[in-house]
Amino acid sequence: MKLLEVTGLSVFYGDLQALFDIGVSVESGQTVALIGANGAGKTTFLKAVAGLLTSKRGNIVFDRQKIGGYAAERIAHLGMALVPEGRLLFQNMTIEENLIMGGYTGRKGYWTLAKIYDLFPSIASRGREMPFVLSGGEQQMVAIGRALMANPRLLLADEISQGLAPVVVDQIYKSFPAIRAEGTSIIIVEQEVKRAAAVSDYTYCLLKGRVTLAGRSEALGFDALSHAYFGT
Numbered sequence: 001m002k003l004l005e006v007t008g009l010s011v012f013y014g015d016l017q018a019l020f021d022i023g024v025s026v027e028s029g030q031t032v033a034l035i036g037a038n039g040a041g042k043t044t045f046l047k048a049v050a051g052l053l054t055s056k057r058g059n060i061v062f063d064r065q066k067i068g069g070y071a072a073e074r075i076a077h078l079g080m081a082l083v084p085e086g087r088l089l090f091q092n093m094t095i096e097e098n099l100i101m102g103g104y105t106g107r108k109g110y111w112t113l114a115k116i117y118d119l120f121p122s123i124a125s126r127g128r129e130m131p132f133v134l135s136g137g138e139q140q141m142v143a144i145g146r147a148l149m150a151n152p153r154l155l156l157a158d159e160i161s162q163g164l165a166p167v168v169v170d171q172i173y174k175s176f177p178a179i180r181a182e183g184t185s186i187i188i189v190e191q192e193v194k195r196a197a198a199v200s201d202y203t204y205c206l207l208k209g210r211v212t213l214a215g216r217s218e219a220l221g222f223d224a225l226s227h228a229y230f231g232t
């Protein structure tokens with residue numbers, strides 16, 4: 001079953017058109033990677049799908065509902081959760097309060113505080129601390145945990161490896177099988193192409209607001225990918 005089907009999506013920031021006629025679909029249970037250089041439009045795509053940008057055209061169908069005109073909060077209640085670029089933790093709240101905030105939709109399911117702490121043991125004993133005391137990797141775990149607390153059907157993860165050491169990134173991606181095991185579909189935005197291909201079933205490449213390549217991740221050839229990514 002198709003969980004998300006985006007067709008003909010165009011997004012505008014005032015006079016600037018950031019996305020042109022984008023088509024992306026995600027099957028239930030699938031992990032889809034969205035790759036592309038700086039400014040390609042990856043974050044814009046995730047924000048538009050999550051209802052955070054209103055200046056847009058096209059169709060967005062999530063779980064058989066046309067959500068293109070819905071506000072972000074309504075979309076969150078339907079089961080979509082965003083791990084935003086740069087994490088955007090609530091800095092004046094404790095780690096545990098951050099996680100609890102993620103559950104504000106009241107959606108029930110597998111993910112609870114205890115399950116998040118099982119998934120990320122390094123934040124388990126630190127619930128009463130403030131986010132700034134954590135390492136970058138641990139902060140990213142809180143950001144992912146906060147999104148999971150909404151028990152999403154679709155998790156949107158924007159550059160979760162940004163600024164982190166490779167061993168830490170490995171640690172974070174190790175949590176993905178457990179997330180998928182609960183039936184959650186995932187869209188990951190990644191700048192590191194190899195890693196994106198390794199963790200996903202399907203890959204889309206964006207260049208200057210357009211999809212330049214789409215295909216099963218295991219079948220992507222280096223030359224085609226490099227052409228799609230850099231446009232050269």
Ligand SMILES: Nc1ncnc2c1ncn2[C@@H]1O[C@H](COP(=O)(O)OP(=O)(O)OP(=O)(O)O)[C@@H](O)[C@H]1O
Pocket residue numbers: 013016018036037038039040041042043044045085
């Ligand atoms: N709030 C905004 N106002 C105006 N233009 C914006 C805004 N946000 C993004 N843009 C522009 O839209 C285009 C796409 O940006 P976007 O942030 O979606 O790219 P990205 O692929 O996520 O890049 P990065 O890898 O740097 O995060 C860029 O040209 C960017 O300058």
Ligand SMILES: [Mg+2]
Pocket residue numbers: 042043044085158
């Ligand atoms: Mg971005």
